[in-house]
Amino acid sequence: MEKFHSCEGLVAPLDRANVDTDAIIPKQFLKSIKRSGFGQNLFDEWRYLDHGEPGMDAARRKLNPDFILNLPRYHGAQILLARANFGCGSSREHAPWALQDYGFRVIVAPSFADIFFNNCFKIGLLPIVLEAGNVDQLFREVHATDGYRLVVDLGDQSVTAPAGESFLFDIDPFRKNSLLNGLDEIGLTLQHSERIKAFEEKHRAVQPWLFA
Amino acid sequence: MQTLYDKLWQGHLVHEESDKPDGMALLYIDRHLVHEVTSPQAFEGLKLAGRKPWRLDSILAVADHNVPTTGRSHGISDPTSRLQVDTLDQNCEELGITEFRMNDLRQGIVHVIGPEQGATLPGMTVVCGDSHTSTHGAFACLAFGIGTSEVEHVLATQCLLLKKAKAMQILVEGELGHGITAKDIALAIIGKIGTAGGTGYAIEFAGSAIRALSMEGRMTLCNMAIEAGARAGMIAVDDTTIEYIKGRPFAPRGALWDQAVTYWRKLKSDPGAAFDQILRLDAAQVKPQVTWGTSPEMVTTIDGRVPDPSQITDAVKRHDMEHALKYMGLAPNTPISEIHPDKIFIGSCTNSRIEDLRAAADVVKGKHIASTIKLAMVVPGSGLVKHQAELEGLDKIFLAAGFEWREPGCSMCLAMNDDRLASGERCASTSNRNFEGRQGPGGRTHLVSPAMAAAAAVAGHFVDVREIY
Numbered sequence: 256m257e258k259f260h261s262c263e264g265l266v267a268p269l270d271r272a273n274v275d276t277d278a279i280i281p282k283q284f285l286k287s288i289k290r291s292g293f294g295q296n297l298f299d300e301w302r303y304l305d306h307g308e309p310g311m312d313a314a315r316r317k318l319n320p321d322f323i324l325n326l327p328r329y330h331g332a333q334i335l336l337a338r339a340n341f342g343c344g345s346s347r348e349h350a351p352w353a354l355q356d357y358g359f360r361v362i363v364a365p366s367f368a369d370i371f372f373n374n375c376f377k378i379g380l381l382p383i384v385l386e387a388g389n390v391d392q393l394f395r396e397v398h399a400t401d402g403y404r405l406v407v408d409l410g411d412q413s414v415t416a417p418a419g420e421s422f423l424f425d426i427d428p429f430r431k432n433s434l435l436n437g438l439d440e441i442g443l444t445l446q447h448s449e450r451i452k453a454f455e456e457k458h459r460a461v462q463p464w465l466f467a
Numbered sequence: 468m469q470t471l472y473d474k475l476w477q478g479h480l481v482h483e484e485s486d487k488p489d490g491m492a493l494l495y496i497d498r499h500l501v502h503e504v505t506s507p508q509a510f511e512g513l514k515l516a517g518r519k520p521w522r523l524d525s526i527l528a529v530a531d532h533n534v535p536t537t538g539r540s541h542g543i544s545d546p547t548s549r550l551q552v553d554t555l556d557q558n559c560e561e562l563g564i565t566e567f568r569m570n571d572l573r574q575g576i577v578h579v580i581g582p583e584q585g586a587t588l589p590g591m592t593v594v595c596g597d598s599h600t601s602t603h604g605a606f607a608c609l610a611f612g613i614g615t616s617e618v619e620h621v622l623a624t625q626c627l628l629l630k631k632a633k634a635m636q637i638l639v640e641g642e643l644g645h646g647i648t649a650k651d652i653a654l655a656i657i658g659k660i661g662t663a664g665g666t667g668y669a670i671e672f673a674g675s676a677i678r679a680l681s682m683e684g685r686m687t688l689c690n691m692a693i694e695a696g697a698r699a700g701m702i703a704v705d706d707t708t709i710e711y712i713k714g715r716p717f718a719p720r721g722a723l724w725d726q727a728v729t730y731w732r733k734l735k736s737d738p739g740a741a742f743d744q745i746l747r748l749d750a751a752q753v754k755p756q757v758t759w760g761t762s763p764e765m766v767t768t769i770d771g772r773v774p775d776p777s778q779i780t781d782a783v784k785r786h787d788m789e790h791a792l793k794y795m796g797l798a799p800n801t802p803i804s805e806i807h808p809d810k811i812f813i814g815s816c817t818n819s820r821i822e823d824l825r826a827a828a829d830v831v832k833g834k835h836i837a838s839t840i841k842l843a844m845v846v847p848g849s850g851l852v853k854h855q856a857e858l859e860g861l862d863k864i865f866l867a868a869g870f871e872w873r874e875p876g877c878s879m880c881l882a883m884n885d886d887r888l889a890s891g892e893r894c895a896s897t898s899n900r901n902f903e904g905r906q907g908p909g910g911r912t913h914l915v916s917p918a919m920a921a922a923a924a925v926a927g928h929f930v931d932v933r934e935i936y
């Protein structure tokens with residue numbers, strides 16, 4: 256997993272609630288057996304005017320000029336500002352893969368869907384929950400200010416606006432440590448191999464049918 | 468005093484990463500279901516790291532999302548779909564994982580075949596790289612969807628790192644009216660609490676109306692828990708659960724069966740166990756539900772109307788509603804019964820089991836689909852469901868009524884294979900998501916129960932199934 260310490264980046268606002276994983280990365284792109292290359296199809300149905308299929312050359316497709324990420328002022332954004340229940344729907348990790356591949360490193364929203372939230376941590380994409388009122392304020396500021404940037408510091412668990420105002424966010428200490436150090440969670444879990452085996456023995460004794 | 472969720476959590480706890488109650492914990496996984504879409508990168512990661520699956524006998528694999536529902540003798544024509552299915556076949560063969568291949572009678576949607584085979588048993592932790600894994604909670608399992616990194620994690624370690632959720636109880640008391648199904652309960656709940664209402668919770672469904680449901684109905688309800696935002700839904704064990712499992716291929720037999728049943732009987736919340744939230748629903752008040760928008764919470768009853776955004780004060784909500792109505796091609800205040808679908812889809816892991824097909828067949832028997840319906844299709848959840856339906860003559864009823872009778876798979880639930888809506892087409896669908904483009908780019912989905920989908924097929928517009936049958 257990629258390490259994450261801090262990020263000072265341009266902010267793009269996506270002003271819609273309940274953005275689902277089908278919108279983030281439509282299913283036709285899930286046929287890929289690779290982990291990379293999903294960025295060009297992030298928000299495909301909103302971003303392009305034609306219908307996208309795997310294998311199309313993104314450079315030749317017609318962009319939807321009204322879609323927020325297509326506005327020149329948001330090019331190169333690393334922080335996505337979103338609304339409530341972002342990432343609802345399917346468990347596809349292709350959604351965080353696509354966001355990361357596009358260039359996002361942080362997503363700020365008042366709430367996230369559970370599976371999506373969880374998946375982000377596994378790849379080093381940081382989902383940050385801020386209070387709805389604070390998110391409203393950030394939306395207002397980013398709309399009003401060209402080149403609006405935020406500073407996200409994982410160590411301090413803070414998001415700092417250009418005027419210097421800081422918002423603190425919560426994160427599980429285990430997750431924080433994994434992100435800061437880019438740890439391989441499977442490797443970490445395997446350090447508990449003996450514990451897992453001992454659990455398995457006990458489990459088998461009580462519910463032998465599970466191991467038949 | 469413990470809730471069912473507490474019992475399942477406690478019974479699988481291997482290690483806690485922190486001494487705080489809400490910290491990350493390592494949980495043991497009993498059953499790992501695998502399908503072709505979310506597993507290739509996990510198998511690849513495993514291989515690259517030189518790791519092997521921890522426990523092969525915990526894994527059951529099947530291809531369902533990409534498979535064609537028309538003749539399969541020539542394989543899959545779309546090369547990218549074919550590669551994904553071939554990759555699963557290869558990975559399973561190399562590693563020695565049990566897989567039901569495309570032409571196996573036992574093949575079907577992963578959430579249909581697990582219970583059907585008895586591979587889903589009470590008290591298990593069940594995971595799959597698919598959000599509708601919540602379905603298996605109907606068997607008093609802790610069952611939830613995971614991402615591909617987690618698929619790899621479970622393959623390698625038999626465990627998952629998790630944070631304990633809060634517990635919600637949804638009590639549905641009383642008797643459901645004639646023609647009202649678990650699907651209507653699910654949509655009514657989502658309409659009430661919203662698609663984020665269950666976020667951060669594990670939901671236990673309880674009450675007399677839930678106990679009266681068949682296992683098929685319970686699966687439909689738990690299946691939709693994720694649409695309410697809850698990663699897991701679950702229902703306590705009772706006679707219905709045990710009857711359903713008995714004799715299934717993967718279920719225990721003989722002395723082991725008796726031992727298992729004794730254990731399973733304890734899988735329920737203790738009287739007086741504390742929930743973080745309790746919600747009540749009167750079963751008698753539930754009416755047939757139809758979604759009108761692009762999120763399952765955008766739902767109303769068959770006697771209702773498409774809502775009017777100008778009546779909504781919350782700006783974000785109003786904007787979402789306007790956007791949804793535009794996408795759906797619907798004018799505010801249109802009566803639901805005046806909406807005319809072009810296509811009918813009866814299938815998906817929500818509603819493709821034998822009971823669903825029986826309910827739909829009951830409605831269309833001796834009738835014919837309306838002339839305005841371009842396509843009506845039934846896609847059974849598995850080869851065995853299809854076989855059973857054919858034994859009962861349901862295929863004949865559907866075919867005589869003008870439906871197509873297809874091979875099992877996910878099909879037009881998410882349109883990864885050739886079954887999809889054309890842009891602007893409207894569908895009455897028994898699936899679980901009405902997101903934009905879900906059933907095909909530009910396609911418009913209305914979620915309903917199988918009986919309501921069948922009734923709409925016959926009438927050519929949405930109609931209260933209680934009036935025609």
Ligand code: SF4
Binds near residue numbers: 576578816817877880
């Ligand atoms: S039927 Fe639909 S919801 Fe169910 S597993 Fe298949 S694609 Fe997912």
